Amino acid sequence: MTYIQNKAIQNYVHNVDTSFTKEVISTTVEYYPGTETTYTPPSNASKVIYECNLQVVWSPDNATTYLSTRLQYSDDNGSSWNDIDGTRLFEGSNSSGSSADYDWYNYFWIFSIDTWSGERKIRLAGRARDTGAEGTIGRSYNANASEGVGSCPHVSIYSIM
Amino acid sequence: MSTRFNILNYVIKGIDMTYKTEKFFLSSTTNNPTAQIVSTSWIELTGSRCNITLKQNTINLLYKYSFYTYNKYVNSSNYEKTFIHVKLQKSNDDFSSNIVDLPGCQFNFSGDTEQNDDFFYKSCSPFFIVENLDSSYLRLVTRSYSTSNEVQIHRSNHWNSGGGADVYYNPNLLVAEL
Numbered sequence A: 001m002t003y004i005q006n007k008a009i010q011n012y013v014h015n016v017d018t019s020f021t022k023e024v025i026s027t028t029v030e031y032y033p034g035t036e037t038t039y040t041p042p043s044n045a046s047k048v049i050y051e052c053n054l055q056v057v058w059s060p061d062n063a064t065t066y067l068s069t070r071l072q073y074s075d076d077n078g079s080s081w082n083d084i085d086g087t088r089l090f091e092g093s094n095s096s097g098s099s100a101d102y103d104w105y106n107y108f109w110i111f112s113i114d115t116w117s118g119e120r121k122i123r124l125a126g127r128a129r130d131t132g133a134e135g136t137i138g139r140s141y142n143a144n145a146s147e148g149v150g151s152c153p154h155v156s157i158y159s160i161m
Numbered sequence B: 001m002s003t004r005f006n007i008l009n010y011v012i013k014g015i016d017m018t019y020k021t022e023k024f025f026l027s028s029t030t031n032n033p034t035a036q037i038v039s040t041s042w043i044e045l046t047g048s049r050c051n052i053t054l055k056q057n058t059i060n061l062l063y064k065y066s067f068y069t070y071n072k073y074v075n076s077s078n079y080e081k082t083f084i085h086v087k088l089q090k091s092n093d094d095f096s097s098n099i100v101d102l103p104g105c106q107f108n109f110s111g112d113t114e115q116n117d118d119f120f121y122k123s124c125s126p127f128f129i130v131e132n133l134d135s136s137y138l139r140l141v142t143r144s145y146s147t148s149n150e151v152q153i154h155r156s157n158h159w160n161s162g163g164g165a166d167v168y169y170n171p172n173l174l175v176a177e178l
Helices: none
Strands: A002-004 A009-016 A023-025 A037-039 A047-057 A065-074 A089-093 A104-114 A120-128 A135-137 A154-160 B002-004 B007-013 B016-022 B025-029 B036-038 B059-071 B073-075 B083-091 B100-110 B121-124 B127-133 B137-144 B151-153 B172-177
Touching: A009 A037, A023 A120, A037 A154, A047 A065, A047 B025, A065 A104, A065 A135, A089 A104, A104 B025, A104 B059, A104 B121, A104 B172, B036 B137, B059 B137, B083 B127, B100 B127
Parallel strands: A002 B016
Antiparallel strands: A009 A154, A023 A135, A037 A120, A047 A104, A047 A135, A047 A154, A065 A089, A065 A120, A089 B121, B002 B025, B007 B016, B025 B172, B036 B151, B059 B121, B059 B127, B059 B151, B059 B172, B083 B100, B083 B137
């Protein structure tokens, strides 16, 4: 007897960089560390799904955080990057000075993008709205104010056939 | 764009038997969606409706959907405070007259509902496990808690350094038989 499993999802790749170092995102578009992957879809894929779960925290600013996040691709091994339509996210919240909320955000993004031919690099990048709305990716803040490396981005990418 | 697989095939050759089955699977996304305003009446989230081919009387499903929210802008000194209800519904007639809320498949989503200038923008990516589904259609619906908690979905007029933009996050849906 032969049992053939569902082939609707193929070429599953994940990326979890546990040596990750937290990163402050300021007002220049920059790479979100730990989110880059090199991926080749099957030739008959219909879509590629890129998923990422990561943490953003209000620091270093006084509680307000606004990041403009977008998915990018590179066809020249990372020399240049292009934003992908339909993946732009302006996210966060404000805090008035009298009631700072010091939010910790857990984001789970799912991007369904057109497939391509050959190898391509995919990553997340973003910037803060202004220097008063910066945020930090992957800050791990624990009991008794200790900090560690426990909050790296988790990325999966796969093809829909 | 969607992809569906439904194949059930038995092949018997002498004493050998090959059994091939591919479970129901759907992946779809809505490109460049029109903004939806969520107020106090239930509305269907764009791209959340799906038609499921049941090969048995009941099946178990994973239902996963992702969308973007933005607290509705009223004027420069008045933004709503995001607070919405979201629930999964089933139907056997494409939501014509048979509409049933699925027990255990609902949630609330909000920012800080006390602070007047919370200005909450956030994506939302829920998933549900639906056991023993006996209907061919599913969808997500949403409404705001009150007229002070209205939300815009899918598009934002803020990007990079501030306002005046028109950017969007394509909502996407994945449904897989378990």
